[in-house]
Amino acid sequence: MAKREMIDNIRDFPGYHISREGVVYSRWIKGKHTLGNKYNPLKAYTRSNGYKQVVLKIRSQNKIRRAYIHRLVAEAYIPNPLFKPIVGHLDNNRANNNVLNLCWYTAQENTNQAMKEDRLGCKKRPKFIVISDLHINDWGKWPSRLDSAFKILDYISDMSVDLNIPVLHCGDLFHRPESISAELFDRVQYEFNLLDQKDWTLYSISGNHCCNHINRINEKPSSWVSRFANTFKFLKCIDFDRLHIGKFYIHGVPYIDHNIGLSEYLKKINVNIGKSRSKHILMLHTDYPGASDNDGRVIDSVENLNLNILNKFDLVLCGHIHKPQRLGKKMYMIGCPYQQRRTDNGSKLGYWILYSDLSMKFKELTDYPKFIDVYDESEIKEDGNYYTVIPKLSSKSVETKHKITKQLTKKQLARRYMRQQGDKDKTRLNLLTHILTKSEKLC
Ligand SMILES: [Mn+2]
Numbered sequence: 001m002a003k004r005e006m007i008d009n010i011r012d013f014p015g016y017h018i019s020r021e022g023v024v025y026s027r028w029i030k031g032k033h034t035l036g037n038k039y040n041p042l043k044a045y046t047r048s049n050g051y052k053q054v055v056l057k058i059r060s061q062n063k064i065r066r067a068y069i070h071r072l073v074a075e076a077y078i079p080n081p082l083f084k085p086i087v088g089h090l091d092n093n094r095a096n097n098n099v100l101n102l103c104w105y106t107a108q109e110n111t112n113q114a115m116k117e118d119r120l121g122c123k124k125r126p127k128f129i130v131i132s133d134l135h136i137n138d139w140g141k142w143p144s145r146l147d148s149a150f151k152i153l154d155y156i157s158d159m160s161v162d163l164n165i166p167v168l169h170c171g172d173l174f175h176r177p178e179s180i181s182a183e184l185f186d187r188v189q190y191e192f193n194l195l196d197q198k199d200w201t202l203y204s205i206s207g208n209h210c211c212n213h214i215n216r217i218n219e220k221p222s223s224w225v226s227r228f229a230n231t232f233k234f235l236k237c238i239d240f241d242r243l244h245i246g247k248f249y250i251h252g253v254p255y256i257d258h259n260i261g262l263s264e265y266l267k268k269i270n271v272n273i274g275k276s277r278s279k280h281i282l283m284l285h286t287d288y289p290g291a292s293d294n295d296g297r298v299i300d301s302v303e304n305l306n307l308n309i310l311n312k313f314d315l316v317l318c319g320h321i322h323k324p325q326r327l328g329k330k331m332y333m334i335g336c337p338y339q340q341r342r343t344d345n346g347s348k349l350g351y352w353i354l355y356s357d358l359s360m361k362f363k364e365l366t367d368y369p370k371f372i373d374v375y376d377e378s379e380i381k382e383d384g385n386y387y388t389v390i391p392k393l394s395s396k397s398v399e400t401k402h403k404i405t406k407q408l409t410k411k412q413l414a415r416r417y418m419r420q421q422g423d424k425d426k427t428r429l430n431l432l433t434h435i436l437t438k439s440e441k442l443c
Pocket residue numbers: 171172207208209285319320321
């Protein structure tokens with residue numbers, strides 16, 4: 001390879017040469033203030049951020065510069081007519097300072113490039129804690145469910161303070177819309193006072209259980225959430241309201257009876273405000289087609305809910321059904337954080353973390369009393385869990401030519417019939433079970 005002739009090519013620093021490969025040479029004579037003719041390579045240092053640096057000096061002037069090598073290469077060899085401020089590495093390897101690997105960028109171009117290559121992936125940060133359906137109530141049976149609700153608020157608020165991120169609650173903070181007993185009111189006052197001493201915010205919409213009258217679109221419901229939000233500063237009600245935090249816009253829509261007018265309202269929500277990087281999140285409280293509940297029930301259709309309109313949001317967080325589940329790319333049913341009903345037994349309940357890239361992670365809460373079905377009273381333990389004694393079903397062996405007795409469930413009946421017919425089709429089995437159940441109700 002022909003040896004290129006070296007010249008001083010670093011601005012303001014005579015006696016130094018930067019090569020196209022990213023090596024810095026000096027013709028300063030060691031220990032003296034004079035320049036020689038021979039260029040010697042300088043030692044480069046790798047900084048903790050991965051970039052390489054050298055130290056340039058003019059001793060007589062006491063002038064010193066710790067220079068990034070990629071900058072020196074770009075300044076010497078790459079024209080920058082638009083005065084772009086940043087030198088980027090095309091292959092993202094900060095040690096590869098060859099001129100062919102470098103490029104001038106604007107800040108925006110640099111971020112775009114980083115995003116394209118998912119370099120910011122590691123910078124994904126938790127932005128919100130999301131919970132729903134807390135159902136604060138003085139339950140007649142198993143009253144410790146109320147303690148669970150406050151224990152969870154205490155736990156979630158501590159996390160909110162630690163992570164320095166707010167909490168979103170998707171409706172049904174309270175269970176009984178028509179009235180709250182004096183005892184419960186006092187307990188709520190007491191617990192909310194404690195929560196108010198912490199530096200955190202819980203943004204909530206109103207669910208069907210929070211309001212005691214018919215909820216219409218655009219009429220701020222008079223709910224327990226809005227009432228307590230007037231008294232306690234940690235609690236904010238965002239019914240028909242918009243919350244703006246950083247690049248996130250949160251649109252709060254409370255429960256609407258039969259979703260009347262909901263689609264029209266959602267259509268009007270402006271999701272073009274903010275910069276192009278802004279993210280629009282919708283908080284809703286409704287049934288959702290395809291969602292399954294903890295009791296196995298599956299919602300087949302929902303009145304007046306146009307799913308296409310939901311697509312304009314970057315993320316939809318929905319309350320109402322108590323089983324936490326992902327319903328689509330951008331659609332989440334948040335679920336309740338602790339067991340409230342017998343049918344919740346065995347289900348995984350908890351809260352979600354919403355990250356800066358809009359991904360959601362579910363976290364199970366296991367440390368709360370559970371509903372447990374037992375077949376005999378002797379199995380009941382004094383451990384704080386909620387036990388239900390289930391009557392045993394008869395399990396006598398059956399003949400092919402069996403008698404139909406009342407003890408048989410419709411499903412068993414249907415299954416026997418199908419077995420006799422040699423038919424293994426599940427759909428027909430379910431249909432037959434359904435018909436048998438219906439026909440009994442009609443009788
Ligand atoms: Mn609800």
